[in-house]
Amino acid sequence: METVVVTGGLGRSGAWIVDRLASTYQVVCVDRTHPGFEVSPAPNVDFRAVDLTDRGQTYDLIGEIAPEYVVHWAAHPSPTRHSGGEVYETNTIAAYNVLTAAGRIGADIINASSESVYGYAFGRDGQYPQSVPITEGAQCLPEDPYGTGKVVAEEIAQMVVRQAEVSAISLRPSWIQYPGEYHCRTGEQLTDVQTGDGNFWSYIDVRDVAAAVAVSIECIAEYEQPVHEPVHVMALENYFDRPTIELFTECFDAVPDESTLENDACVFSMEKADRLLDWQPHHSWREAADEVVDPPQLYIT
Numbered sequence: 413m414e415t416v417v418v419t420g421g422l423g424r425s426g427a428w429i430v431d432r433l434a435s436t437y438q439v440v441c442v443d444r445t446h447p448g449f450e451v452s453p454a455p456n457v458d459f460r461a462v463d464l465t466d467r468g469q470t471y472d473l474i475g476e477i478a479p480e481y482v483v484h485w486a487a488h489p490s491p492t493r494h495s496g497g498e499v500y501e502t503n504t505i506a507a508y509n510v511l512t513a514a515g516r517i518g519a520d521i522i523n524a525s526s527e528s529v530y531g532y533a534f535g536r537d538g539q540y541p542q543s544v545p546i547t548e549g550a551q552c553l554p555e556d557p558y559g560t561g562k563v564v565a566e567e568i569a570q571m572v573v574r575q576a577e578v579s580a581i582s583l584r585p586s587w588i589q590y591p592g593e594y595h596c597r598t599g600e601q602l603t604d605v606q607t608g609d610g611n612f613w614s615y616i617d618v619r620d621v622a623a624a625v626a627v628s629i630e631c632i633a634e635y636e637q638p639v640h641e642p643v644h645v646m647a648l649e650n651y652f653d654r655p656t657i658e659l660f661t662e663c664f665d666a667v668p669d670e671s672t673l674e675n676d677a678c679v680f681s682m683e684k685a686d687r688l689l690d691w692q693p694h695h696s697w698r699e700a701a702d703e704v705v706d707p708p709q710l711y712i713t
């Protein structure tokens with residue numbers, strides 16, 4: 413059985429990724445803390461506690477495990493919960509350490525990026541794209557430490573691909589939602605369109621995120637030449653249940669100059685995910701917002 417290291421595996425979305433992968437791989441869940449030696453890990457799951465900003469610890473751990481794949485999911489998830497310097501330094505240093513460690517042992521990489529690379533999510537108010545849907549080829553113009561750190565992490569992944577001749581996929585999800593807990597469908601989010609102006613009312617279910625990671629590993633294993641590919645992974649529709657162009661008009665008093673969006677279509681293109689990974693999202697807010705699903709159980713106390 414092949415081995416996958418998942419950093420940030422005890423985090424909210426990381427746990428769903430570990431749970432999904434454990435049905436196929438031996439998964440080593442790496443996080444800042446360990447759930448305890450008294451716990452019994454779920455089948456095919458093991459735990460390691462490591463400070464990923466410590467290069468020696470990171471190289472030592474990944475070198476010892478020698479996985480076939482590394483899923484780098486650990487990060488501060490927002491620039492608004494810590495100081496800007498803390499977010500940028502932690503995320504970029506951890507990305508450098510993990511991705512270069514993967515390259516040293518020849519492991520292919522799945523890297524967690526974000527739609528924040530384009531600069532809208534945490535940028536100045538009133539900014540919107542001139543052409544939609546937005547493709548992965550759009551220029552990255554972040555204005556915050558989180559989005560900038562994600563751009564840097566993608567560049568590190570590209571560097572490792574060139575140096576080590578491994579392959580990497582940088583997944584760019586939008587706002588991750590959880591079954592029965594769709595914050596995008598509550599309160600102010602549905603009464604004021606401007607609350608969603610940063611990611612243009614896009615979202616993704618965590619189960620679709622985990623599936624995207626799984627199919628990325630399957631696809632990357634088949635690559636004949638080293639490549640790095642950024643890929644959007646989001647739901648196909650906005651969470652407002654209204655025509656997307658109508659939301660632009662209400663929010664920005666303007667619409668993109670070029671648009672092929674119809675009805676409530678997502679502002680970000682999923683064409684590359686479909687073509688490259690044969691991935692499509694399977695969960696919509698229409699069912700998942702009130703769905704009752706047991707969360708992942710990575711260990712038994």
